[in-house]
Amino acid sequence: MTIAVYPGSFDPLTLGHLDIAKRASSIFETLYLAVMVNPHKSPLFTVEERLQLIEESVADIKNIKVVSFPGLLVHYASDIGAKVIVKGLRLVSDFESELQQATMNRQMLPSVETFFIPTNNHYSYLSSSIVKEIARHGGNIHEFVPAHVEAAVLQKYK
Numbered sequence: 290m291t292i293a294v295y296p297g298s299f300d301p302l303t304l305g306h307l308d309i310a311k312r313a314s315s316i317f318e319t320l321y322l323a324v325m326v327n328p329h330k331s332p333l334f335t336v337e338e339r340l341q342l343i344e345e346s347v348a349d350i351k352n353i354k355v356v357s358f359p360g361l362l363v364h365y366a367s368d369i370g371a372k373v374i375v376k377g378l379r380l381v382s383d384f385e386s387e388l389q390q391a392t393m394n395r396q397m398l399p400s401v402e403t404f405f406i407p408t409n410n411h412y413s414y415l416s417s418s419i420v421k422e423i424a425r426h427g428g429n430i431h432e433f434v435p436a437h438v439e440a441a442v443l444q445k446y447k
């Protein structure tokens with residue numbers, strides 16, 4: 290049984306994230322979707338809000354568990370016995386920092402491999418930051434996030 294962890298800030302979850310989560314959950318027996326807590330970032334949503342929005346988005350996928358963790362990803366991966374870290378890869382520009390993280394994570398925890406899943410090209414240029422920027426200026430984010438996430442983002446910028 291292969292346990293995988295898909296980490297991120299998910300501030301908020303986009304359709305690009307959801308696409309990666311769905312595809313990974315069809316490969317691994319259990320996928321932990323982990324909201325990593327970064328005390329140096331000022332997120333739009335609290336961890337609890339993000340967990341709730343994600344829970345609602347993946348409620349129909351039984352092998353996804355939604356969790357949060359305040360520390361190093363490798364510590365969490367080790368705690369849950371994960372063998373795989375899943376990352377979505379959008380553009381070449383993602384590659385350098387993703388390769389750095391994958392290499393450092395493997396150095397710290399050699400039993401865990403990072404698997405990159407190429408993002409659906411419809412979402413190649415999508416990010417949580419862009420979604421927030423569009424919404425902050427009154428743009429339409431309907432095609433980028435699930436409907437309940439759209440409502441929550443609009444509520445924040447009301």
Ligand code: PNS
Pocket residue numbers: 296297298299325360361362363389390391393394
């Ligand atoms: O959605 P993001 O912000 O691009 O995700 C980045 C994230 C949360 C996956 C990364 O920053 C992370 O793994 N943070 C946890 C702390 C950690 O393990 N840092 C060392 C990585 S080598």
